[in-house]
Amino acid sequence: MRVTVRFYARLRDLTGSRQHACEAPDGATVHDVWRACVKAYPAIAVLEGSVSCAVNDDFSAMNAPIHDGDEVAFLPPVSGGNGTEP
């Protein structure tokens, strides 16, 4: 199956692209898609473990299954307060 991946912010800078078409086997999860993206764009490995994700414009878990035609977005940490500057 085929999914469309969208990169935002630092991920977009690191990949140099906003969008990536990704082939994935049946039963693949969002995390499998992430791994495929790391292969295609090794520079994003620095964000391993520091991304959250959305599937079809809704928040998702990295271990959620994906489906043909899904749009997967990987989200670097957001800009909000770091907890030390309330």
Add this chain to the structure above:
Amino acid sequence: MAFRPLAVSIDPIALEPLVAHVETAGRTRDEGIGAVCTFVGVVRATHQGRAVRHLEYEAHIALAVRAFEHIVREVAERWPHAVLAIHHRIGRLEIGEVSVAVAAAAAHRAESFQVCRYGIERVKQIVPVWKHEFFEGGDAWVEGPLADPSNDDLRRQAMERACA
């Protein structure tokens, strides 16, 4: 375009429509509205000792609106009669410009302060907005927490700050 109480926009933020919306929307609830508390975030000229030139905000817009809706649902659980409106701006912002505005209406002032604080704390935690800072001598993405509405630790932290 019709006014949307939860929005991400490239246009400058106007606070008064948010205030008018929450007051009007809450007027028929329970006791009605006796207080509107607002928060406005502006672009600061310094960050971690650096002189900031300007910022560029970027968002996953559809997901950001979902995140706003999520925050509104959380508010409704704790403060069932309160009304919340949130606008976040994206694009290039100069020092002093408004990047985010929150308006919270409630029957009494204490509750309006709590809802407003909770709203902005959650915006900072879970809304997919990214800040690219351009400062004297370089630029950097400013990164904080992972946007994950199901992270209960973050939610508890926001509630503690709101109700301190």
